[in-house]
Amino acid sequence: MLGNFKYVNATKLYFGEDSLKYLNDELPKYGENVQLIYGGGSIKKNGIYDSVVEILKANGKKVVDDGGVMPNPTADKLRDGVKIARENNVGLLLAVGGGSCCDYAKAVSVSVNCDEDPWEKYYARFEEPDCEIIPVGCILTMAGTGSEMNGGAVITNHDTHQKIGHVFGEEVMPKFSILNPRFTMTLPKNQMVAGIYDIFNHICEQYFSGEDNNTTDYLAEGLMKSVIDASLKAIEDPEDYEARSNIMWAATWALNTLLSRGKKTDWMVHMLGQAAGAYTDATHGMTLAAVSLPYYRHIMPHGLSKFKRFARNVWGIHTSSKTDEEAAEAGLIAMENWMRKLGLVMNLSELGATEDMIDGIADATIILKGGYKVLTRDDVVAILKESL
């Protein structure tokens, strides 16, 4: 049943091919100095950087450059970003990129006016912000993380081999996000499919928990079917605007807090994947893909009815002539076939993980308690070995 909860999400979204122009509507609300956050520089090649800078200048803004955000933004980079924001007294953190840039912007936003080390405060001690927060805006160039409409900010610490997400509250969510599906078409195909699996797994993490049969589960199933449908079109033709726009919109709703209202959530695939990511620095969505099936097969007996429902409602499998176990397994087989069709990396070895890393990855795996089974360390090791 639906438990008690609060829901608020005030992020303003501008969606579509013409959405960048609405940056003009937003900029006047914020201070003169804008910290322009981006990644490895692909936005300079594809013209998005120039378009954004042109709009910033037309609105009389001073551009404070902060490029080089890596796919898994580090604690060191975060500290640098905070320094840039302080030195330039910025009034807006404008992330132009994928989830890494948005996450990083949010982590900077809560740290600029805070004296303590951001990693220690937010990622080691999991404290909440108690200082003025700098507003964040996002211009998304990759669909996947949902960071454009939530308070999540994942940061990696290479010193401690940790990749940790802090989910901040409504006051840290982006004030606005600009979602242009055409911008996501500049990505290589393997980045696209990694993003697609990230979306799908966000839904799974919230769906595979509890014995619920509620509105949220039905919404989750609808969203999963949409992702499956659109992804199969997008891998045939990455220029299919309809498919790419549906993937982008599904990504936002997969992780903007709606699907977790009033229910327990799991998130162990992310814990396992993030731990592996901290060791291999592999693409987030691929680490999730590599550990998913071993994890789900491991916990399936503890959440059989939900896995059976997944088979029936998401994959259209006729379950009436099957045992619960057969039905549940048929759903996972259908999911596996879809994952292989997308060309996802299906094991950690391909991502650079080796047998001798298993202990370290297991140590770095945070055990959460919302799923169908609370994993022991032996479970974690077994799942990681099966994922190799």
Add this chain to the structure above:
Amino acid sequence: MLGNFKYVNATKLYFGEDSLKYLNDELPKYGENVQLIYGGGSIKKNGIYDSVVEILKANGKKVVDDGGVMPNPTADKLRDGVKIARENNVGLLLAVGGGSCCDYAKAVSVSVNCDEDPWEKYYARFEEPDCEIIPVGCILTMAGTGSEMNGGAVITNHDTHQKIGHVFGEEVMPKFSILNPRFTMTLPKNQMVAGIYDIFNHICEQYFSGEDNNTTDYLAEGLMKSVIDASLKAIEDPEDYEARSNIMWAATWALNTLLSRGKKTDWMVHMLGQAAGAYTDATHGMTLAAVSLPYYRHIMPHGLSKFKRFARNVWGIHTSSKTDEEAAEAGLIAMENWMRKLGLVMNLSELGATEDMIDGIADATIILKGGYKVLTRDDVVAILKESL
């Protein structure tokens, strides 16, 4: 495909059995004088009125009483409400009731600081607010209209025989809404099922339009399945908290602008039902139920693929051995069976409409152009006759 759109909805929701206590968190944000809006007084019998007044007083608020909001709030009542708000310089319009109370509160909110007659400005000339808006909060006691998280405000004018909805923008949406499923259990069963059909039809109005096959359609199907599932449990046992909570949550998402993003919408069932409602003063959800099947059968040939999809994805009908027409009709038959199981009123005669009203109702029916067929006056008359 998904068109270009904006999405923002900042209404803060408190959901669950303990949600009323959060009124204490909200009240300090608003002025001292609170206009307490409610209906026929049932909240005085079931104790909700006393609980709310107690919280208001504990927060040092002056209660400005504004009861007697009728199921279809009238332009005259609206004018009275505006007068009360002006005379008492209210800082918050707090609606305690169903959609009628919330709609009325929003209509008052945009009219208090406006010199013109509200009916003329917003319902005859469809202007947008250009004056300061008084904030609105809702404590919902009936699930159905979705008014708790949108900008809609339907007002009835008995002088002109018109029942018209104005959908205002984000600035008119409630600042907060308190959703306690237990409060909805005080309703008689026929009000519950009327609300359930209102929810379902809100989804249909947005689903049956365009040749879309997008994320929004999948979300709509999930929401429809949830309403069907929960409604069948709620009519067996109206005290089933799980069912009532799922109905309440589905109602909010059925009409908070999500399902209409990037696509065309229809709304002709509401136009027909509201016109019939202006003549009969019948319960909103029942007027929708009475005109729905004649309307959908009338337009089905023009949107065959969507009706076939509805049969397959919402009602689980195997469509492979059927012609498109057979499949589409099978979906409507399944819907009809469900409607009869709920005990909905299936024709306008039972609601007090007579043959001689048809011309007048047809005159009062606003023709919208987003559906599968733009109706002629002859179409409207034919549908109304079939609905009698």
